[in-house]
Amino acid sequence: MSLSVLLAGGGTAGHVSPLLAIADDLRFQDPGASIVVLGTEEGLESRLVPEAGLELVTIPKVPMPRRPNADALRFPGRFCGAARSVVELLRDRDVDVVLGVGGYVSTPAYLAARRTGTPIVVHEANARPGLANKVGARLTRSDLVGYAFPGTPLKGRHVGMPMRAQIEAVDYDEPGQRRSARRSLGLEEDRPTLVVTGGSLGAQAINDAMAGALTAIDAAGVQILHITGAGKGEGLRESTADLPHYHVRDYVDGMENAYLAADLLVCRAGAGTVAEVSVVWVPAVFVPLAVGNGEQKLNAAAHVDAGAALMVDNADFSADYVVDTVLPLVTDEERLEAMRDSARREGFPGTAVRTMTQMIHDAAGAQHPDREYGPDRWTKHERFYRSGEENA
Known part of the structure; x- marks a missing residue:
């Protein structure tokens, strides 16, 4: 029945x-x-x-x-x-x-x-x-x-x-899936890739920090997929017009492709995002939004404690942090693999x-x-x- x-x-x-x-x-x-x-x-x-x-x-x-x-x-x-x-x-x-x-x-x-x-x-x-x-x-x-x-x-x-089943199906260990995802997003298949997102509403602090680090980003040899949030990408799009490897999108339909494309993800720590990152095993830097009762920090705490991600306060996520921490990490395959191994061992359902x-x-x-x-x-x-x- x-x-x-x-x-x-x-x-x-x-x-x-x-x-x-x-x-x-x-x-x-x-x-x-x-x-x-x-x-x-x-x-x-x-x-x-x-x-x-x-x-x-x-x-x-x-x-x-x-x-x-x-x-x-x-x-x-x-x-x-x-x-x-x-x-x-x-x-x-x-x-x-x-x-x-x-x-x-x-x-x-x-x-x-x-x-x-x-x-x-x-x-x-x-x-x-x-x-x-x-x-x-x-x-x-x-x-x-x-x-x-x-x-x-x-x-x-x-x-x-x-x-969604599409997220649960993501296999970060499958090179074919990762290459296909990068192609679908207009990215090079073999270049170190940083994906930055503030969620559907965007995150102005994250956007501003990235904008302040453009000179270092240009010299780092990485490609960026920056999902700014609806209506928040125009200034950054103008600033990066001469940077061929900096891709600005207001949104991406199907975040599973963004996760697969990323060697490293910079994101907020909303419950859905943290859970998806934990299931996919993508290395991440969480920038929790300081609202409510601090639930975003708590959401990410176990994943960070497992060694699978970093966490930085919103007020401390600056251009200097991007230059000193984010860019060196996205090109450090040994550290990234250690973070992926930690996520596997954590075994998030x-x-x-x-x-x-x-x-x-x-x-x-x-x-x-x-x-x-x-x-x-x-x-x-x-x-x-x-x-x-x-x-x-």
């Missing part, structure tokens, strides 16, 4: 991306599954969920007030109204399982599930869990709670980050999406379909072993 599942979460890419990855795997394993996503009209889910062919139901965004004011007085009524609407949704759709990934809508979803007796599954993407998932984890069994990073203070288990789908079935007391994954969904480990079997 196919399941009816409510996926709750949204607001940022850090919530929406793992949610969509879980939905994709669930649809693969159970094509007849009824999946509805709970979000808000303001979040990224309002665009990304319909684009993925999934139904989106929205409720009002009800943030917890941080100070006593009129919003604080209205909060209890608004929050209870949101939870009641989710109760009605669970009953109308006869939902078997609620899976939450955090964000404003997850707390009312968890409380509505508790009221209706609907099983709860939780995935936490950050090393420092948010309030919603702290609530969700208290309302369900520990074997139905998964988190992305080791040391996350929730009951549950380290499952890694649900991500690469099949979190499958684990979460299994949790959904466990929560519902249903048999997992165990549908076999085809080559388009093989991880790099599966591709390696399947190739060995075919050649035996």
Whole structure:
């Protein structure tokens, strides 16, 4: 019997991306599954969920007030109204399982599930869990709670980050994949390659530091793929017009190619980025954004402690740091190989999406379909072993 599942979460890419990855795997394993996503009209889910062919139901965004004011007085009524609407949704759709990934809508979803007796599954993407998932984890069994990073203070288990199959399939040890990725990005196949990205919104501090080091970059014999973020690349594009090996892009569609192309990656330390870097084994320099409760530093901490990456404060990532640390590293194959070896030994989980789908079935007391994954969904480990079997 196919399941009816409510996926709750949204607001940022850090919530929406793992949610969509879980939905994709669930649809693969159970094509007849009824999946509805709970979000808000303001979040990224309002665009990304319909684009993925999934139904989106929205409720009002009800943030917890941080100070006593009129919003604080209205909060209890608004929050209870949101939870009641989710109760009605669970009953109308006869939902078997609620899976939450955090964000404003997850707390009312968890409380509505508790009221209706609907099983709860939780995935936490950050090393420092948010309030919603702290609530969700208290309302369900520990074997139905998964988190992305080791040391996350929730009951549950380290499952890694649900991500697109294309990322899980990246084999950094396969020269053919790396050459193909560089060609697709307009890069030379054999030149040491530094990829710089600040994520979808860009990172002005990173962009400025790179711009200040252009003379040294030109003399270093490396090629740069600099993904600046939408609308943030024009100044740098003008400054590098005479540097044939400095490639400026506002964005790259399919970051798996950027990871494969990179000998070294400079990036922020958002949960999704850190997890993808950890799975791919690409050496990295993390420049965590100093926002919130310092979760970006915590996200990257284990990978850095394993010796697989470096981390530098945003305020300290300067042109001098690029010249003194980044450029020498991108051309030091011995150090880069040591970082890749450290990432391999760390063994960051690469099949979190499958684990979460299994949790959904466990929560519902249903048999997992165990549908076999085809080559388009093989991880790099599966591709390696399947190739060995075919050649035996």
